[in-house]
Amino acid sequence: MPFDPVRASRDELKNFLERASRPELMAALQTIDTAFPDQEITGHLGGFYDAASRALLDEITELRALVSRGSTEDGTPFDRSASGGFQARGAAYDRAMRTVDAAVQRGQLPAYGAERVETLLTTGLPVSRSLTARWATAAGDPAYETAFAKLASDPERGHLLWTREEGDAYRRAVAVRDEMRAMSLTGNAGGHMVPLTLDPAVILTSDGSANPLRRISRVVQTATNEWRGVTSAGATAEWIGESQEVADGSPVLAQPAIPVHKGDSFVPYSFEVGMDAVDLLGELRLVLVDAADQLMATGYTTGTGVGQPTGIVTALAGTSSEINTGGTEAMVAADAYTLQNALGARWQPNAQWVAHLATINTFAQFETANGSLKFPELRVSPRQLLGRPMNELSNMDGSINAAATANNYVMIYGDFNNFVIVDRIGTQMELVPHLFGANRRPTGQRGAFLWFRTGSDSVNDSAFRMLDVPTTA
Known part of the structure; x- marks a missing residue:
């Protein structure tokens, strides 16, 4: 309409x-x-x-x-894409990619992080691509990283140790940060834009976390307040005779919107740790990003969608994708077959399982009448169930209390390309010069307060089936 x-x-x-x-x-x-x-x-x-x-x-x-002049805003020729539109690949894009490639070569940015930045640089609206290019260039500048490290080491006087190059790099980063705030509906005062190699939106992966959702779902980055996509149940095709009028096979298109929500992580560090600026950034990267990853893992699984991401469990609960167990307040072996058979054929080729380790172990113990294991493939690595990959998701329900009235969502089967995780680039950090103890005296520590924005949601519930084990007190 x-x-x-x-x-x-x-x-x-x-x-x-x-x-x-x-x-x-x-x-x-x-x-x-x-x-x-x-x-x-x-x-x-x-x-x-x-x-x-x-x-x-x-x-x-x-x-x-x-x-009239046949060129982009950067002075380079237009490239007419296969779709017939203009696609500018100018100096801003080139500078950003050189910055990203250099970070990869230094070993400070993983290859998948570079791919995420390049995707942002080549997709979306022109204003978003332009802002992304300036952000990647400013936040990825080695001079900005050393300037940021000196500030982290001494938030009050670190800027006095900047070289001319570091000062210029910091001012460029501030300009981009302010532009990002101007585009945001929830801009924040204060804070420093974190270096590219410290941004969770770029470097987060599932390594070190029992959270497979970032690995098996569709992960996108955005420079705005929400991600908008297009989904459809698909167009229809038909066999038709000569001179017959064709049927209307138009698909019904939906435009799901996934907003990004603010999350934060705070870590104190001693003056002694701050004396070594290079090691400090490495430690902050490990601690802060891990804390953010753990928070996101919970949000992507059971988040309410109010002030936090919409988790996959929340998205499916109460929908036609929810299927009750065939047992009485307990899982039974037949549940695996029921769940898999209930999923539509078009989603089966890319379908995977997610469940808590306790649930996986329960199915791994089911036996046939003659004492053989029903699902022996759950005891090898990588795990599979009924020919499809099984992933451990520790934030799902892992225990069932028959003495309580509750829904227990223990297992999901589906095509996780239809669960979208959105990261907003431009993570920021506030540096707290001094921390104080219970008696209001300094503890010899500083604080790093990181805040980021992310969101998630299912864009097609029919691509999933979720097993519920309801209990009644």
Whole structure:
């Protein structure tokens, strides 16, 4: 359904203005002109009309200038992509990729982190790609990393030890940080943008955590407040005779939106640790990122979606994807077959299992009538169940209390490409110069307060089946 600006709220108009294409803006302005042919447009609708008109005029003026000289804003030629649109690969992109490649070569950035940055640089709206390029260049500058390390070592006087290059790098990073805040609906005052090699949105993986969701799900990065995708149950095809009218096979498209939520991690460190700035960044990377990973693991599994990510368990609970056990307040071996058989055929090729270790061990102990193991493949590495990979997810229910009235969500089977994890780039850190004890005297410690933004949700519940073992007190 076309967007109706006349009936939209202030927030809806703001969100539309941020993401609308040129044709959508023109259609919205035409709708307002039709509704108010001879009337003054006031209030938030009038503000939207003025802002949309200016944005449209600026975009058309810039496009005409670019086309007239046949180049991008960086002065490099346009490349016409296979889809017929313009795709700019200019100096900003080149600088960002050189910065990322250098970090990989120094061993400070894993290859998958570089791939995530490159994906951001080549997808999404032009304004998002441009901001990503400036962020990667500024946050990945080695001079900014050493400037940040000196601040972490001494938050009050570390800047006095900066070289000219470090000072320039810090100012460039601050400019990008402020631009990111300006684009954010929940901007924060204070704080330093963390170096590229310390950003959880870039370097987090499932290593060292019993959280497989980052490994098996679809993980995307964004430079905005939410990720928007497009899902569909698929178009239909048909066999048809000569000269017959074809059926309407149009798919029903949905546009799921996943917001990012603020999380934080705080770690104290002694003055002695801070004396070695290089080792300090390495320690902060290990401790802070691990703490963030553990928090995210819980959010991605059982998060409520209110002020935190929507977990996969939360997304599926109460939907048609939830299937009750065939046992009485306990799992039975047949549950595995029931769950797998209930999933649609189109999701089966990429389907995987997730369950708590205790649940995995329960199924590993099921025996046939003659004493053989029903699922021997659960006792080898890598584990499998009924021919599909089994992953340990420690945040799921692992014990069932028959004396309580509760739902126990013990196992999920499905195609986890339909569970999306969104990370917002531009993580920030506040450095606390002095920490104080219970008697309000210094402890000889400083503090690193990291905050980040992430979100998650299922974009297609039909791609999953979840086993519930309900109990009644």
